[in-house]
Amino acid sequence: MTDNEEPMIIDGTMAEFPLKSYNRWQWWLLVALNIFFLVVGQAAAVLLGRFYYDQGGNSKWMATLVQTAAFPILFIPLYLIPSRQEASTTFSPPSIKVLTLIYFVLGVLLAADNMMYSTGLLYLSASTYSLICASQLAFNAVFSYFINAQKFTILILNSVVVLSLSSALLAINDESEGPSGVSQGKYIVGFLCTLGASAIYSLLLSLMQLSFQKVLKKETFSIVLEMQIYTSLVATCVSTIALFMSGEWRTLHGEMEGFHTGRVSYILTLVWTALSWQVCSVGVVGLIFMVSSLFSNVISTLSLAVTPIASLIVFHDKMNGVKIISMLLSLWGFTTYIHQNYLDDSKARRTQRANSETRNDSSC
Template sequence: MDVEASHESPPLRSKTMRRLLVATNCVMLALGVTGGQLLSRLYFSKGGHRQWLSGWLQTGGWPLLLPPVAASYVRRRARYRSAPALLTQTQPRILLAAAGLGLIAGVDNLLYAWGLEFLPVSTSAILISTQLAFTVLFAFLIVRQRLTMATVNAVALLTVGAVVLGLHVSSDRPAGVTRSQYWLGFTLTLGAAVLYGLFLPLVELTYKCAAGGGRAVTYALVVELQLVMGFVATAFCTVGMIVNKDFQAIPREARQYELGEARYYMVLAWAAVLWQCFFLGAVGVIFCVHTLLAGILIAVFIPVTEVAAVIFLHEKFSSEKGVALALSLWGLASYSYGEWSQAKAKKEKKSEEDDGEVAQAVP
């Protein structure tokens, strides 16, 4: 990874490298959104009760980014010994924006973790998919993302799917969860979806502001900003853990965990790793393509999460979830077809323009 001045080299040197980077970030996002949700629910279903701790785990893996960021700095230092100014790639206002995004992420993590305590993974996953609707709305307002009929159709279908789940709250409540607790979880998870729908376009806006400052927005810069966001979000949850006395409760909770003390700590560690993959994958997809693709991919992996929850956590797959899942897939198919049609139309138009220029050039 290397962050360079905009006149030195383009952020992505070739189509092959770009495709590899896109694929890598998509894989990280897929692993994170599926595995992270499963492990977070496993934590609660087997005896965990600490919402602040669960929220902390979603960004607590930020130190994993320190080695690549340090390597990037060392590489820049060796390259720009005669120009120390180039070592400082991130402007103070961009760092401040990243810190603000980290605070939003911390609040979002808490809302999601709190909601997941009262919801099965399959229901939570479909509710989180509604973030696509909010992502579309905020992307339109914040980064002027163009809306199409396919996008609007997808948003409508995903919203209806969430409403279907809300009308049948008694069919999938986990054991020991009251109706009011279920509704609380439902509301908190929807709140997390709204907040994350705002978070994604703000990340893209931050990249645009960084590019407007005269520096190249490269993947190394993306990782640096994610490190700042992860640190601030984790610090926010750490304060909550201290106030809630979670650190004192962890050893006791580990001893009482249904899967055993060793597996308790293993669940926590892998949850932190997988959630870090999710966040880095999401911001990476935004950098490589755009905000909407990140939101869509999060929704795309709902079927995987649904099936995995049924297989590994033995959750029920009710008819209501089936209807909501079908509506989600229909919405995603609609959006994908719309994007494909647009890309095809642009390609044909460009080909016609090129042919016209060639015809005019011939005497």
Template sequence: MNISSGKTQLAGDDHQQTNHTIFTSNKSKLDGKTYKLLLIINYICLFVGSVSSSLLIKFYFNHNGSSRWVSTWIQSAGFPLLLIPIYFPHYCFRPKINQEHISKRKPFSSFDMNLLGLCFGIGLMLVISNLCFSWGNSYLPLSTSALVLSSQLGFTLLLSIIIVKQKITFLNLNCVILLSLSCVLLALSSGGDRPEGLTKRKYFIGFFSTASAGLLFALYLPVMEKIYSKVDCYAMVMEMQFVMEMTATAVATVGMVLFGGFKEMREESVVVFDLGPTRYWVAVGGNVVTWQLCFMGTAGMVFLTTSLTGGICMTALIGMNVVGGVVVYGDDFKGPKVVSTVMCVWGFCSYVYGMYVKMKGENNGGSQNDEDDDDAQQLQKKSLLELSEIVTEDQR
């Protein structure tokens, strides 16, 4: 009875250790089901965060919100929320006994000065990208800004080839071409989207700022893939994201202080925002949360797959952003936009299906190798058993 109880307790510890390993093991050590589950969770975060943040930031500007520093600050100010995926697995998924068998790693324990320096530098790049995005989004309609941001995909492919030696295959090249063509088609139909009162000069500033944000993000993805290749585990990815977002928030806070962003925030909530202070703070709080979901999902996708896959997923969501702008804000959705959105979804689905087939083939190959290894072990055991019988018979 005690032995059975001990086995049950050990099985429970093994289950707890497996859950803990999901977050503390390198992706190469994750089994197929765990890897897919983690991938799905991150893409859901990316999907919800990207679409919701785009709609909420536009909601802010559509109802007389005008502070670009406020919109820049809220894109990274939710970094304390990342402490949840950092510390929750550490305290909830570790075994309660047999402490000598679990990983001794603690949050933020694997950082050195070089890695911290990289995180601070990328954090500075992020705050510049966030500011450019805010400037562009304050002038351009949602559909047009989403279009311009999609230009990052081609640069992501090029920079991935240079930085991480990404191989060009028919699968990824076909997807990049389809998504890029869909965005060009969308651009040709966006000439009438310019709001009333928006001058050509402001429209150009918005276009240039948004394009700059896209280029910076295109650089961010392969650089992070290069760094993540030397990262211990998924938990450390979240820790690095925390440091980068904290750096971006610190710089944005300095900008808020120097340019009166906090004062503008108080005035906007009471006087300027035409829907009242309650909805103003709901919009700000919603942006804080959804932007962190977006960044967390992006970081996870790059770690679990590649920078190019992360860029493709982000670009594919542009179609959803365009549809969201049409449904929520009444942007025009004429024939060319319909065709470009269909091409966008088509390109993404073909890429996902191709990746699925590739992963399935690799898993089947791995399973076959495991079966071959098992057969070899069984044969070896049989040979040893026969040898022992021969020796025993000879001794008799």
């Protein structure tokens, strides 16, 4: 980074570019690209997952498997996009055992998280599911505080409280409706699974950020892809084993034959769902690496605010007064965090300019 370039200031910390080989506009371009991947991939994956259940799909483990099964396509950019070599450092690379342990633990957590999300989406409408998932920002703020030493200001606290209230409204709403034929008991199961999955997902993001900072200590895009590939490999293996052990694999042929829109549609739905989740995952891990886990979750929450509108258009989900209030609260929680980030950014830039002026005066 040249002397006339300002360091990036994200989440209240002043630091140089995470990818030092890129200049300022390239860094912003990569951040914007990862945001696009996350928002579009997540919205498409949730809608396709709800479509799978609506058209006759019923295998929770198949819905879980497709969330990571398309990871081999990430080998294409891994080998086609060269990573620039970083200057040597005093840090020695982690051992194979350490890397294996990290990828295994994160992969198992990912598989469990995906299963809970699949169960939640089975018993909830796409709009309700997305609004409950917005609670992940509140969970991540807490995990980031304890694991990543993230600042916990009054505005962040406000965001946590507001997003918690948003989820609580849906939990106590007697008029909340799941898909056709879903009882109130199953609705509660779906709610609890989605809420629990949001908490695990937030923990996963913070652990990924911690791994990048404390263990991997590499500043190349390839490490982002490797993290996604190997954790997805573990999660895919766990999901495949569970699919066979649960006996759900025996119902897949009948599920495909009975799919309301046909066998080809069944296959394409699973394929595009898998691809959408991988696009989303690249965006998530990319933002964790380049910015922070909390910022990644904020953008994910923004995407979840878009999904209810899309599900209203695609699936004609009912948007009663409680859902509308819940969505507005989610947007409020998102906005307060962004405002805190703006305040931190402004303060850090003023500090930087003051330090620069002090250095200039001293050199005179």
